[in-house]
Amino acid sequence: MSKTDRTAHARLSRRGFMQASAAVASGSMLAGATPQALADVPAWRQTSDKVIRIGVVGGGFGVTFHWHEHPNCVVEAVSDLIPERCERLQGRYNCDKAYESLEKLILDPAIDAVAVFTEAPNHAKHTIDCMEHGxxxxxxxxxxxxxEEAAEIKEVKERTGLKYMMAETSHYRWETITARRLFEDGLFGRLVYCEGEYYHPGIGAADDRLSMRGGERTWRWGYPPMLYPTHSTGFLVGVSRERLVKVSCIGTRKPGDLGFEDNDYDNPFANGMAMFLTDQGHPFRCNVCWDIHGHGERAQWFGTDAALYMDGWGGQPFVLQFPGRSINTMPDYWHMVPEDMRYDTGHGKSHPFLSHEFIMALVEDREPDIDLYESLAMTVPGIVAHASSFKDGEQLDIPSFDIA
Ligand SMILES: NC(=O)c1ccc[n+]([C@@H]2O[C@H](COP(=O)([O-])OP(=O)(O)OC[C@H]3O[C@@H](n4cnc5c(N)ncnc54)[C@H](O)[C@@H]3O)[C@@H](O)[C@H]2O)c1
Incomplete structure (x- = not known):
């Protein structure tokens, strides 16, 4: 039994592999793998009256979710340090109660859970603060x-038993849902190779509009690309549940840009191109780039029996290929979420699915699909990839944060 087989993740992983093998042995459960068969997931229906009272913090990206539209959720309070952003949150979520900071909001005993949409460098601190307040x-x-932060979050989560979920949008892009269904049904054959990428030109640069706010540098000024790996790693970890165990990463620089010459991260890199090795012996090519002509999150998955290509900014179409047969229509998954949430607020229609999964995990008292172990398995490999780029791509081992 491999090391990762002893982890909670591997329980999930084994379930996936066992389902896959069973499906191969008995013939596919997704008969014909038509778009209709792929979308044949039971429609969601409400089975509990339990209500989760959530606090939402961060009125930028944090206004794009669906908490107030879920029948099992009430937005109890919102918060942002910037008053106008706090008002935006109140408007979006029809919420009267507002706090001046996360630190004040977490003192409210009426709140069960907090949606933390603050700056990336504060996620660990804010997550720990919330959990320490129950x-x-x-x-x-x-x-x-x-x-170090990964270890601290793991310690607090395991000590408190509270639920943690990372809002990784790539996990619920509809192409990824499709890839997960294909994988779990064994239709890829053996999933040998995957490529995942996230391109967002301008991030980190001194002249980018997101690098400055109110005359001050924001957290995005000079932000290291490989410390933002999860949109890319999520395309593999969130499908096969494999663990990334080694990485070699080449970083490229942006000479003459103050953003990458003087920043809080001591980061000189504007792009990162990494080659990972998984615990199943598979290669995974993974890019995060701020300084190339390309845009968006995209993946392609290659198995021995099928290949799935996401559509992309470059004009690439969605194609699912089997020997002698191609499918060009994306399955429709809207019926998996409550009716009022069935509209697109960005990132491949993923936001309603993220909101729904977190609320249902709390209602059903189970771990969410992107639990802490999955989240760290998507995040930590980028931290090591970033370190590798300072060593000209030397291959480094990636530590595991799964259950020992
Ligand atoms: N596809 C995706 O998953 C995706 C897309 C966009 C952003 N994000 C992530 O979402 C997060 C937020 O992004 P953003 O663009 O809105 O960033 P932002 O910097 O514009 O907003 C962060 C907000 O958090 C508030 N904040 C910080 N500390 C606080 C505290 N203690 N109490 C109350 N409010 C506090 C700030 O005032 C600010 O308004 C980032 O981590 C970013 O990486 C993810």
Whole structure:
């Protein structure tokens, strides 16, 4: 039994592999793998009256979720340090109660869980603060920026028993849901190779509009690309549940840009191109780039029996290929979430699915699909990749944060 087989993740992983083998032995459960068969997931229906009272913090990206539209959720309070952003949150979520900071909000005993949509460098601190005050947490990506922070979050989560979920949008892009269904049904054959990438030109640069706010540098000024790996790593970890165990990463620089010459991260890199090795012996090519002509999050998955190509900014179409047969229509998954939430607020229609999964995990008292172990398995490899780029791509081992 491999080391990761002893982890909670591997229980999930084994379940996936066992389902896959069973499906191969008995013939596919997704008969014909038509778009209709792929979308044939039971429609969600409400089975509990339990209500989760959530606090939402961070009125930028944090206004794009669906808490107030879920029948099992009430937005109890919101918070942002910037008053106008706090008002935006109140408007979006129809919420009267507002606090001037997360630190004040977490003192409210009426709140069960907190949605942390603050700056990336504060995620670990804010997650730990919330949990130490007895709140479940859903946090924006990445989970943390250092290995020490990963260990601290794991310690607090395991000591308190509270639920943690990372709001990784790539996990619920509809192409990823499709890839997960194909994988769990064994239709890829053996999933040998995957490529995942996230391109967002301008991030970190001194002249980018997100680098400055109110005359001050924001956290995005000079931000290291490989410390934002989860949109890319999520495409593999969130499908096969494999663990990334080694990495070699090449970073490229942006000479003459103050953003990458003087920043809080001592980071000179504007792009990162990494080659990972998984615990199943598979290669995974993974890019995060701020300084190339390309845009968006995208993946392609290659198995021995099928290949799935996401559509992309470059004009690439969605294609699912089997020998002698191609499918060009994306399955429709809207019926998996409550009716009022069935509209697109960005990132491949993923936001309603993230909101729904977190609330249902709390209602059903189970770990969310992107639990802390999955979240760290998507986040930590980037931290090590970043370290590798300072060593000209030397291959480094990636520590595990799974259950020992
Ligand atoms: N696809 C995705 O998953 C995706 C997309 C966009 C952003 N994000 C992530 O979401 C997070 C937020 O992004 P953003 O663009 O809105 O960032 P931002 O810097 O614009 O907003 C962060 C907000 O948090 C507030 N804040 C910080 N500390 C606080 C505290 N203690 N109490 C109350 N409010 C506090 C700030 O005032 C600010 O308004 C980031 O981590 C980012 O990485 C993810």
């Amino acid at each position: 709140k479940h947490v859903i946090a924006a990506v990445p989970a943390c920026l250092t290995l």
